[in-house]
Amino acid sequence: MSNAPRRRVFEGFRLRELRRRAGISQAAMAARLGISVSYLSQIENNDRPITDIVLVALSREFPLEAFGDAEASTSLLRTIDAATDASVPAGRLDEADVRRGLEQQPLLARRMVALHEAWRRSQEQLRVLDDRFDSGSTGTAPLPWEEVRDWFQAEGNYIDVIDRSAETLSADLDPDRPTRGLEDRLRWHGIRVTGEEGDGSQLSRFDPRDRTLAVNSALPPESRAFLLAHRLVRYEFENEMREVVEQSGLASPAARELLSIGLANYAAGALLMPYTPFKDTARDVRHDIDRLRQRFGVSFEQACHRLSTLQRPGAAGLPFFFCRVDMAGNITKRHSATRLQFAALGGACPLWVVHEAVAIPDRILVQHAEMPDGTRYVSMAKGLVKPSGSYARPSRRYAVALGCEELHAADFVYADDLRPGGAATPIGASCRICPRVDCDQRAFPPAASAIAIDPDRRSVVPYGFN
Structure with missing residues (x-):
């Protein structure tokens, strides 16, 4: 490692503006960073630099902000997480020792991080085996949809080449009339959009011969916009998606076909909610889903899902977990950018608020929960109903959940009614491993x-x- 001294970070003005934007006093900010008020005042006036200790605290408390050397801060955070993970059955290291070890033995520190990540993967594999046991699956080869689910999880639910392409394309569309802009762009590809009556069983139908996209007229505007975006990205990003599929390493043809559909879904969401504007707006409204939904013309579920994909290196959003649960308790969609991992096929902890939300549609429930390793989370869950369009077919009922670690509660509007450090519901991933x-x-x-x-x-x- 180079012996050159690290650049001293003087960014007091940015820290002061961050505090004012968050609407908190110097005393409250100092308490969140674990320093004295006088020390914070000196930093804000550029009388003292922002030390590694404060940089780490800032990265944890305000993950949407980047101070100093972002790469070095990320490396330090990963090392501290590995050394202080309460779920590892061994004594935790002091953060000062971790910083010293990272400076003196960087290769050893990277090895420790790699071992920790390997251990985390082994725990995830244990959960997968638990899921397969619960589902009665005895085969060794994963099902195609399991392959795709695991592939997205391994990618961190963020596909850089597609996300950046979608952000570029969104700038060419009319922001005041997004649906009209999508239709105009489809016409540029020779595709005509029409309406179609139906019982709700079919959302859209594309005829490649006359290049007509028929969209169910009974759908709400946000669903219509998503279907238009889904068809458009299949033309705009055809080469990018093909390359991702070819490099995915998925074994079965069915899994590769499902991945193509999943990538189109991802691209459609990224087009309707372009990365930087969506991330910045989410920060400004403290991740209020209803305000995001109205601002970008998307559904509640779409906005929740998009928040879980904001993992661009160097510009990541708040680390969230997201899932969708049906009436039987099956988790039909899930992703976690946090340490929280949950059952994939069912058997999730019955104490989790998302199960209650399924039975109470159109109402937001919040929960303060603690995992067996001591990590605490704040989460919200909402039951949703999608009408079928016909009396003969039952409506779709399910719930979505979104949450983050307790240390990010100040940036999550749904945590306002919860008391940090107060009583928390003890939950787990699954009875078989709890x-x-x-x-x-x-x-x-x-x-x-x-x-x-x-x-x-x-x-x-x-x-x-x-």
């Missing part, structure tokens, strides 16, 4: 645990384990 011994909602013991049964004692759960 170590909690005092949960009244447990459906079955953890895998590989020895069951202890006492016939003279009766409790809600009829067994213990160790």
Whole structure:
């Protein structure tokens, strides 16, 4: 490693503007950064530089802002996360020791981060095996949709080449009339858009012979816009999506076809909600989904999903987890940019608020939850109903959930009614891998645990384990 001294960071004006934009006092900002008010005042007046300790605190408390050397701060954060992960069964290191180790032994620090990430992947594989056990799947090869789901998860749910192309294309469309702009662009490709009556079973139909896209007339405006964008990106980004599919390494033809559809869905969302404007607006409104939905003309679910994809290197948004759960408790869509990992096929913790939200449509529920490793999250969940368009077909009912770690609560409007550090609901990923011994909602013991049964004692759960 180079022995050249690191550049001293004097960005007091930016820090002061950040504090004022967040609407918090010097005392509140100092408390969030873990420093004294006088020290913060000196930094804001450029009398003292922003040290590594403060840079790390800023990165955690305000992840949408970049101070100093962003790459160095990211490396330090990853190393600290690896060294202080409470879920690893070993003593945690002090952050000062971690910083010193990163400076003196950078290769060793990178190795520790790589091992930690490998351990995290092994835990994810354990969850996948748990899901397959729950679903009754005994085959060794994953199903095509499982391949695609895992591929998106491995990519961090962010596809740079497609996202940047969508952001460029969006600048050429009329921002005041997005649907009209999409139709005009489709006409440029020789595609005519028409309306079509139906019972709601078919959203759109494309005829390649006369190049006509028929869209169900009963759909709401945001669904219509998404279908137009979905068709447009298949022409605009054909080469980019083909290259991504070819380099994906997916084994089955069906998985590659599903990936193509998934990439078009991703591109359509990125086109309607271009990266930088969407990320900046999300920060300004503190990730208020309804305000984002109205600003960009998208659905509640689309806005939630897009927030979970804002993982551009050097310009990442707030790290969120996102999922969609149906009436039976199956998780039909999921992604996590946080440490939270949940069951993929069902069997998720019944204490999670998203299950309650399914039964209460069009109402937002919030929850303060804690995982077995001690990490706390704030989340919101909302039940949604999509009309079928026909009395003969039941409406689609499901819920979406969006959440972040407690340390980002100040940037998440739904956390305003929760008290940081207060009581939190103890949740887990799945009963088969949850170590909690005092949960009244447990459906079955953890895998590989020895069951202890006492016939003279009766409790809600009829067994213990160790």
